[in-house]
Amino acid sequence: xxxxxxxxxxxxxxxxxxxxxxxxxxxxxxxxxxxxxxxxxxxxxxxxxxxxxxxxxxxxxxxxxxxxxxxxxxxxxxxxxxxxxxxxxxxxxxxxxxxxxxxxxxxxxxxxxxxxxxxxxxxxxxxxxxxxxxxxxxxxxxxxxxxxxxxxxxxxxxxxxxxxxxxxxxxxxxxxxxxxxxxxxxxxxxxxxx
Amino acid sequence: xxxxxxxxxxxxxxxxxxxxxxxxxxxxxxxxxxxxxxxxxxxxxxxxxxxxxxxxxxxxxxxxxxxxxxxxxxxxxxxxxxxxxxxxxxxxxxxxxxxxxxxxxxxxxxxxxxxxxxxxxxxxxxxxxxxxxxxxxxxxxxxxxxxxxxxxxxxxxxxxxxxxxxxxxxxxxxxxxxxxxxxxxxxxxxxxxx
Numbered sequence: 602x603x604x605x606x607x608x609x610x611x612x613x614x615x616x617x618x619x620x621x622x623x624x625x626x627x628x629x630x631x632x633x634x635x636x637x638x639x640x641x642x643x644x645x646x647x648x649x650x651x652x653x654x655x656x657x658x659x660x661x662x663x664x665x666x667x668x669x670x671x672x673x674x675x676x677x678x679x680x681x682x683x684x685x686x687x688x689x690x691x692x693x694x695x696x697x698x699x700x701x702x703x704x705x706x707x708x709x710x711x712x713x714x715x716x717x718x719x720x721x722x723x724x725x726x727x728x729x730x731x732x733x734x735x736x737x738x739x740x741x742x743x744x745x746x747x748x749x750x751x752x753x754x755x756x757x758x759x760x761x762x763x764x765x766x767x768x769x770x771x772x773x774x775x776x777x778x779x780x781x782x783x784x785x786x787x788x789x790x791x792x793x794x795x
Numbered sequence: 796x797x798x799x800x801x802x803x804x805x806x807x808x809x810x811x812x813x814x815x816x817x818x819x820x821x822x823x824x825x826x827x828x829x830x831x832x833x834x835x836x837x838x839x840x841x842x843x844x845x846x847x848x849x850x851x852x853x854x855x856x857x858x859x860x861x862x863x864x865x866x867x868x869x870x871x872x873x874x875x876x877x878x879x880x881x882x883x884x885x886x887x888x889x890x891x892x893x894x895x896x897x898x899x900x901x902x903x904x905x906x907x908x909x910x911x912x913x914x915x916x917x918x919x920x921x922x923x924x925x926x927x928x929x930x931x932x933x934x935x936x937x938x939x940x941x942x943x944x945x946x947x948x949x950x951x952x953x954x955x956x957x958x959x960x961x962x963x964x965x966x967x968x969x970x971x972x973x974x975x976x977x978x979x980x981x982x983x984x985x986x987x988x989x
Contacts, residue, residue, distance in 0.1 A: 611942070612942075615940065615941060615942050618940040634828070638947045638949075638950055641943055641946060641947060641950070642946065642947075642950055643941075644941030644942055644943050645937075645939045645940060645941045645943065645946055646940060646941070647940040647941065670942075670943065671941070671942075671943050673942075674941065674942040674943070710961055710964060710965075743839075743957070744960065744964065745839045746809065746812040746839060746840060746841040746960070746969075747809060747837075747838030747839045747840070747841065747865070747868065748805070748806075748809050748838055748864075748865075748867075748868040749835055749838050749839065749864065749865050749868070751835075752835060752836065752839055752953070753832045753835060753836075753949065753953075755832075755947065755949075755950060756832055756835070756836055756949060756950060756953040759946070759947075759950040759953055759954055760953055760954060760957045763937070763954045763957075763958075764957075764961070766938065766940070767904055767958070770904060770938065771904075775940075
């Protein structure tokens with residue numbers, strides 16, 4: 602098979618596995634290495650579009666090398682406020698769940714991540730803002746059994762995204778494309794030019 | 796409760812959740828940020844001891860800040876060769892499973908990680924060495940659905956460790972300490988001095 606044919610096939614295969622019903626919101630994550638690792642995990646589990654909520658930090662410049670180009674294969678959508686971001690997501694039918702260590706936070710492993718979900722991850726030092734946590738449809742936390750009280754944000758994001766992938770694989774949710782034929786065609790024409 | 800009492804209690808709680816039947820081998824991972832993130836994930840899921848297999852690289856100096864001190868709460872054991880490392884682990888009853896993209900590699904989600912297991916992760920650029928993959932009891936891979944063919948090593952490690960934690964939580968394997976009373980007492984006396 603010619604190189605261009607392999608590429609076309611790869612793009613079709615990857616698009617057929619994209620999960621338009623799974624997204625993440627990254628709120629003011631400022632380290633480019635963290636953002637790159639997050640985007641790489643998003644590509645790996647089939648996220649189609651990532652929501653960027655940058656209110657107090659700038660979205661970092663991402664080197665092509667560190668992200669291994671994952672940003673090339675993700676749609677990035679910018680938001681200017683928590684309200685605007687959550688309203689857009691809810692209009693599209695997403696339940697918005699924010700990582701937050703609180704008394705009413707549920708365990709990651711008690712969530713049904715086969716449903717249409719947007720997961721919110723916060724800044725490296727401050728975590729998800731109180732506003733973003735409070736206005737979400739629910740909060741969750743990743744169980745931690747150790748002496749240290751936090752995980753690297755790109756690690757936390759990958760653990761949650763992969764739990765979603767595990768649940769979807771287990772439910773047979775990846776056996777057919779979630780994008781319809783028209784959406785697949787539009788994305789294919791865009792990706793093939795990248 | 797006084798601060799020293801809270802610390803004693805915290806150490807007892809964490810030791811009661813340590814998983815002596817789960818370990819990882821890190822083979823020539825050279826970036827200190829990656830090593831730090833890996834150690835932080837180990838602490839979070841209850842790994843007791845980490846196996847260091849450094850044959851072509853030096854084990855990096857880890858700043859206290861970047862690891863948030865996770866290395867302080869892990870036993871680190873050095874090995875000089877794949878043979879010596881795997882022999883030591885097998886003598887203790889571990890099945891050794893290496894991350895490797897091969898035809899006979901099983902999916903992470905098909906592994907029983909409630910069993911006594913050592914997971915092998917390799918260098919950022921070269922992955923697990925062919926020798927370490929070939930001599931392992933089995934190889935596994937983390938499913939990837941995207942355009943990019945690899946994950947950040949600290950991300951891969953966290954996804955695998957958390958899958959183990961998920962299985963153990965689900966099996967009720969964390970309801971009582973896995974270390975016996977004497978081991979707990981010895982570790983407690985060591986940790987309280989750290």
